Amino acid sequence: MKSALTALALVAATFAAHAQDKVTFLTSWYAQAEHGGYYQAVATGIYRKAGLDVTIRMGGPQVNLMQVLAAGQADFIMGKDFQVLSGLESGIPSTTVAAVFQKDPQGLMTHADVRSLAELQGKTILVASSGRTSWWPWLQKKYNLKDEQTRPYTFNLQPFFADANTAQQGFPGSEPFTAEQQGHKVHFFLFADDGYPPYGNTIVTMQKTARDRPELVQRFVKATLEGWRSYLANPAPGNELIKKDNPKMDDATLAFGVKQMKAFRFFDGGDAAKMGPGVMTDARWKQTYELMVSNGLLKPNPAWQQAYTLEFVKALKASQ
The missing domain is CATH 3.40.190.10 (Periplasmic binding protein-like II)
Structure with missing residues (x-):
């Protein structure tokens, strides 16, 4: 009996070690090259190796990303700095945990x-x-x-x-x-x-998730950045999933998108060239906040820095 219980315990421990945390990630639009790193991390098993079972949902013109996130229908979204700062003003306590693009692609x-x-x-x-x-x-x-x-x-x-x-x-x-x-x-x-200061293609989650499940957030951020490195090196696996989600997307359009991302160095340019992909700085966020306030797009908010946290990108840098 004792040996049987021991065997069961070992099976349970093995299962727990390989259990995958289910994560839903919502993109900002229909699947395209600018979402490639996320799809690549699914296609090549990068998320799975990090213990994550990631489902990617496409956004679109009728999808309010911040509302979906706040309602708990997504764990992470592909966000924008303006959205998060405005969300704080309207009572949505989200936070940005990494910047995939060092430049806003607009x-x-x-x-x-x-x-x-x-x-x-x-x-x-x-x-x-x-x-x-x-x-x-x-x-x-x-x-x-x-x-x-x-x-x-x-x-x-x-x-x-x-x-x-x-x-x-x-x-x-x-x-x-x-x-x-x-x-x-x-x-x-x-x-x-x-000189337009916002970051682009950011990873956004609720402040509660960042506070209560930091290890999950850290794994998602790290695996996502690995997915982007992989995609920019060889986009074929990710592109297959992109075309599956968005049948209107074709190889020529995807190839052009990858070419442009490399030319503008969205992923590895700017501060990322010295500090590593995903990096954000207090100075850049302050520029964006002040731009919004000065243009009447945001009321002054003493808690505006809740819109981002450097915790996860600093941890990445420390582990390198």
């Missing part, structure tokens, strides 16, 4: 005659409603632009193609590729390269 696509963002005077600028509460006030103030120059951006590129005096918001891996495919010569200007 930018402006122009026709070939425009050589810099300083040359937008007199241009019609297509801005989505989300842009008006994030980058537009910064761009407007920096280059003395007028609200009268703007028109709504409806995620349709035809108005841009039809009018050579038009510029529009976009991301480097999507809109420029579509323009190139249709024979249009364009320039793409990344706001981050002109």
Whole structure:
């Protein structure tokens, strides 16, 4: 009897050692190259080796990521600094635990005659409603632009193609590729390269999760960054899962997205070049907070630093 109980105990211990923590991760949009590291970590077993059973859910235009996170329907989301800071103001206690991209990938696509963002005077600028509460006030103030120059951006590129005096918001891996495919010569200007401070493609969770399950958060952050290193080296495994989730995505678009991410050094540029991927700094977060307050996008909040924690990226650095 004693030996039987011992055997059962050993089986239970073995099972516990190999049990996988179930995690749901919500992306910001339909599956694409900019989500590749997460899919790669699933496809290659990186998450599983970290003891994580990760389910990736796609976001989209009708998905409010912060509400999904607050409702407990996702453990982590692919977030934005503005979202988290605004969420604190509206009573959603989330926090950013790592920055996958050292630069926000938001930018402006122009026709070939425009050589810099300083040359937008007199241009019609297509801005989505989300842009008006994030980058537009910064761009407007920096280059003395007028609200009268703007028109709504409806995620349709035809108005841009039809009018050579038009510029529009976009991301480097999507809109420029579509323009190139249709024979249009364009320039793409990344706001981050002109001083726009927010991070991009951040890992966000609830403050309670970071406080009560730090070991889980640490494993997820570490495995995710390993997934991104792997994806940028050989994106094929992750791309197969991306195309499965989003059948409209094709190999050429994915390849262009990877090319752009490498060119702009989203993952390993900036502070990450010296301090390692995922890194964040107090100084950068302060810049973003002050930008939001100065542009009337956020009320002063003495607890604004709850929007992020350096605990997990510092632990990564210490373990290297």
